[in-house]
Amino acid sequence: MTQRHAQRSLALVLPAILALALALSFVGFKVSEGTSIDHLVERGRQRLDLYETSLEREIDKYAFFPATLGLERDVVDLLVNGGEELTQRINRYLAELNKRAGSLSIYVLDSRGHVIATSNWDQPDSFIGEDLSYRPYFHDAMVKRTGRFFGIGTTRGEPGYYLSSPIFVDDHSVGVAVVKVSLEQLEQSWSTVEAPVLVTDENGVVILASVPSWKFTTLVPLTQERRGELAQSLHYNARPLPPLGLRSQGAVEFDKAEIVQLVRPDIEASQTFPVSGLFLSQSEPLRGTDWRLTVLSPFGDLRTMAWLNAALAAAAGVILCIAVIALYLRRVRLWERLRAREALQRAHDELERKVEERTRTLKEAQDELVHAGKLAVIGQMSAGLAHELNQPLAALHTLSDNTVKFMQRGLLEEAESNLTLISELVTHMGTLTSQLKSFARKSTGAPRPVEVRPSLENALFFLDRRLSQRSIRPEIDIDSGDLAVLADPNRLEQILVNVLANAIDAVDGVEAPRLSLSARRDGDRVRIEVRDNGPGFSESVRTRLFEPFFTTKDSGGGLGLGLAISAGIARDFGGSLSAVNLDHGGALFVLDLPYAAASEIIDA
Structure with missing residues (x-):
């Protein structure tokens, strides 16, 4: 092949290389952008679910308060009969209730919409006597x-969420109980996430936002007529309600998603997420309200990465073409090298196949270990239950045979005694199975007052077999009287079982194992404490003790999730x-939970 022939061939190939580079660049951009948008949409949906759950949970904490006030006899008497002394007593009661609940204010309106009792009765800006009949929640x-209503208070100018409930006497509304709560704590938690979020009400006004300056702006401009109506109703207490500045850049091929542009001042810059530029906007209505939740996922970096991937695709295409040309121009000299490369590629493919096969084998072995661990737990429970029921069953067999013989001989008194023993054994066996059934029962997870002592006893019962095998007699020290926490009974027992099982494992191999439990x-x-006299743990282990999948046990000894x-x-x-190490050796686990009076416990 002559030099001129090579140059002529190269001149013909160069346009084809350029066309291929442009095609690969276009395809790479579209594929990268589409894949990134898919991922961004999915993450946005997850954020919507997470934010919606957190908002509903925050509101539901106070949802029952207004209806509860309607059950107070003194509140009903005040609405029906009035009285200065009764008013003062209700005021003090509402003030204490407001303090404990952490709400902004609690007050009672009569049938005309006038405030007759309030938690801020002794403050300069007391609501006493105010006419709130114009409020929608009334x-x-x-x-x-x-x-349900979100607005700005006309007395203090403080935004909040209002929950109201009627107060009945003989099926007639005689007044309204109102609780005003703040959602600022929820907004503060939103300010630390990786994408901005906002909530708009039925008027399109932003009432909650992860960026404080976005509050009380509008997603779309309001007409002058609508602004006049809102100003007259004092819904937003004369706030100017400027537009937020969102401009749609077109919808994507997904429901409830569009690309928007937001231009905001630089002073609003956030350390955790951008507050201006291109975003992927996803919205959905909040159940039970006229509100909409909107998540703005940053979109700017997505296109930058798409262009970068397009450039990489084009470069790869050009490099590929150059390599093909080089092979074409040097086909004779590189023929042996090409065969060597093919052999190397075959070796590489074989190695990848073996690595994949070995990885699959290891994965199957790991799955078998996890499955074996599960079977071991089931076996421990079965062995423990069989051990506890075996002796009573043998005794039942003997007693029933003897009873038949006593009855045949006419010894009715001895037969009656045997039947009494049989009844006691059956009751004991029923107690064992009911405790296991109670532990395995599914629960709603809703917190309520739960007594500490029965939960500890159930947890110890579940681990009784392991305690007996290690000759451990737990030392229990619980405050006398009613001691209850605000929790779910089954989940509280789950915590105690996990902590106690960890302590039992810690004293394995200790000459005189000790385990003590206390509740104060x-x-x-x-404060519920679990102490053991095991070796404790190093500082590096303590800092990672509550990380998922972190465990100091051998493979198969646990998944590190408990x-x-x-x-x-x-x-x-x-x-x-x-958890901390004790000075005299061993470890201390401390479970700290809100106190709840045991007298408030209601059987589920």
Whole structure:
């Protein structure tokens, strides 16, 4: 092949290389952008579900308050008969209730919409005597419905969420109970997430947002007529309600999703997420309200990465073409090298196949270990239950045979004694199975007052077999009297079983194993402690103790999820689970939960 022939061939191939590079760039951009949008949409849906759940949970904490006030006899007497002394007593009661609940204010309206009792009765800006009949939540409650309303207070200018409920006497509405709560704590938690979120009401006004300056702006401009109506109703207490500045850039091929552009001042810059530029907007209505929840997933980096991938695709195409040309120009000299490369590729493919096969084998072995661990737990439960029931069953067999013989001989007194023993054994066996059934029963997870002592006893019962095998006699020290926490009974037992099982494993191999449990009330908290005299744990282990899938046990000894799940359950109940090393050796686990009077317990 001559040099001129090579140059002529190269001149013919160059346009084809350029066309291929442009085609690969276009395809790479479209594929990268589509894949990234798919991922962004999915993450946005997950965020919508998460934010919706957190908002509903925050509101539901106070949903029962107004209806509860309607059950107070003093409140009903005040609405029916009035009286200065009764008013003062209700005021003090509402003030204390408001303090404990953590709400902004609690007050009672008569049938005309006038405030007759309020939690801020002794404050300069007291609501006493105010006419709130124009508020929508008053009208909703007076027609025998619960009221829900977000607005700005006309007295303090403080935004909040109002929940109202009618107060009945002989099926007639005589007044309305109102609780005003703040959602600022929820907004503060939103400000730390990776994408901005906002909530709009029925007027399209932003009432909650992860960026404070976005509050009380509108997604679409309001007409002058509508602004006049809102100003007259004092819904937003004369706030200017400027537009937020969202401009649609076109919908994507997914429901409830569009690309929007937001231009905001630089002073609003957030450390956790951008507050201006392109976003993928996803919205959905909130159940039971006229509100809409909107998540703005940052879109700017997505296109930057798509262009980068397009450039990489084009470069790869060009490099590929150059490699083909080089092979074409040097086909004779590189023929042996090409065969060597093919052999190397075959070796590489074979190695990948073997690696994949070995990985699959290891995965199957790991799955078998996890399955074996599950079977071991089931076996321990079965062995423990068989051990506990075996002796009573043998005794039942003997007693029943003897009873038949006593009755045949006419010894009715001895037969009656045997039947009494049989009844006691059956009751004992029923207690064992009912405790196991209670532990395995599914629960709603809703917190309510739960006595500590029965939960500890059930947890110890479940682990009785392991305690007996290690000759451990737990030392129990619980405050006398009613001691209860605000939790779910089954989940509380799950925490205690996980912590106690961890302590039992810790004392394995200790010459004189000890395990002590204590429960004390400290103000409005209950502190449950589990101590062991094991070797304790290093600082590196302690810092990762509650991480998912972290375990110091050998493979098959556990998945490392027990303590992580327990810590999460404790947080859901408003408490915490922590661990420290004891000075004299061993470890201490502390479960801290809100106190609840045991007298308030209602059987599920």
